[in-house]
Amino acid sequence: MTATALPDAANETWTSDAETRSTSETLVIALDGFEGPLDLLLGLAKSQKLDLSKLSILDLAQQYLAFIGAAKNLRLEIAADYLVMAAWLAYLKSKLLLPDDPEPEQGQSGKELAAQLAFRLQRLEAMRDAVASIMGRKQLGVDFFARGMPETIKLIRSSIYHSNVFDLLKAYAEQRKRTAVTSVQWGGREVWSIKQARERLSMLIGASVNWEEIDQYLEEYFSQAELGKTVTASTFGASLELAREGYLEIRQAEAFAPLYLRWRGAERPAAVEAHNANQAKDNA
CATH class of the missing domain: 1.10.10.580 (Structural maintenance of chromosome 1. Chain E)
Structure with a gap:
């Protein structure tokens, strides 16, 4: 499924001020190409060329909610985890817009929740960069090949013993005990009653x-x-x-x-x- 949101001007230059951009100025995103809501959030943030360390969670939440709203109009059977993230972002948006409570209730504040979300996005981006770096390396059998007849490795063993004569005698006795075969036969004994x-x-x-x-x-x-x-x-x-x-x-x-x-x-x-x-x- 592809959710389309076309910008009014295709060649418009993105600015760093996220508040001046409307929700219709997002890139064309295929929902099936993302592995989860965090992946989608990261895609939205990178499409706007935002620095994750200075990310405005409020702006990102608005972008995500607008995207999910447009996608629901095109396809109702959206994965449940995307809808759960949308509900959570709506809750986070409300906490960020409301003034701080002088007597906060139990739980985390909106700023703390936003900081946690930003940290998770940074960690996801680091993982994706690491995967891209690993997959970008040359692979054996694809970019380079091994020799058809590799040389065998010759092992040269050199034994150094740290034993005395008693250890030698003990080892010999144990080996002799395993290999020696003895049979004892008792002859008849005459008894005088x-x-x-x-x-x-x-x-x-x-x-x-x-x-x-x-x-x-x-x-x-x-x-x-x-x-x-x-x-x-x-x-x-x-x-x-x-x-x-x-x-x-x-x-x-x-x-x-x-x-x-x-x-x-x-x-x-x-x-x-x-x-x-x-x-x-x-x-x-």
Whole structure:
């Protein structure tokens, strides 16, 4: 949509006095070409070659309201934000025309609102100038072109280490731990039960009632490393059981001294008797 307001004299020179210009002396402006009411206000101000830092908001509001009034006569479906700005400018115009209230109400005065609007217009103009400056620069692929076969960049790496021997050993250990594969296999272990030790003691000690050191009954097992500990522990446990049952006596002179064993009186366990009977049969 295009709103047209033709000047009476096309070659008339614009003057700095905005009050002497009528609202019909604005440029031809297409409303669809603006992104919002602020953009339209800036276009009106620049068309009159006004300095935004010395802008008369009252004159600009009159120009905007006249433009929107003419545009509404040509096209009713104007965007709502343009109409909202028109209403706000009418309110601002009324506050600027009225004398200052000695007891102002809550809110900003007309001068403060006008200063804010002028600042927003200045900021919008700065943004548009920045965009025009960026878009005006030469573009790759349009104004200049890159080489068809660019040279590759060769990276030369130079490592500098700040570590001591402990850091080196730690790093080596961590790397070795990740790569080392170990497997642990436990072989079968022969265990001498207390029952076996009890039968063995019954057969060996039963032949004599004298005091005998316990180690002499285990000499043949001490040469076997896998049986030494289990035989000693089981034999000691079996000797305590036999002593508790009254078949065996245990003597030790002092702590950590050798242990001596003997049968109590002429009593013999059944295992000893059975062993002697078997030996007698073998000899026969």
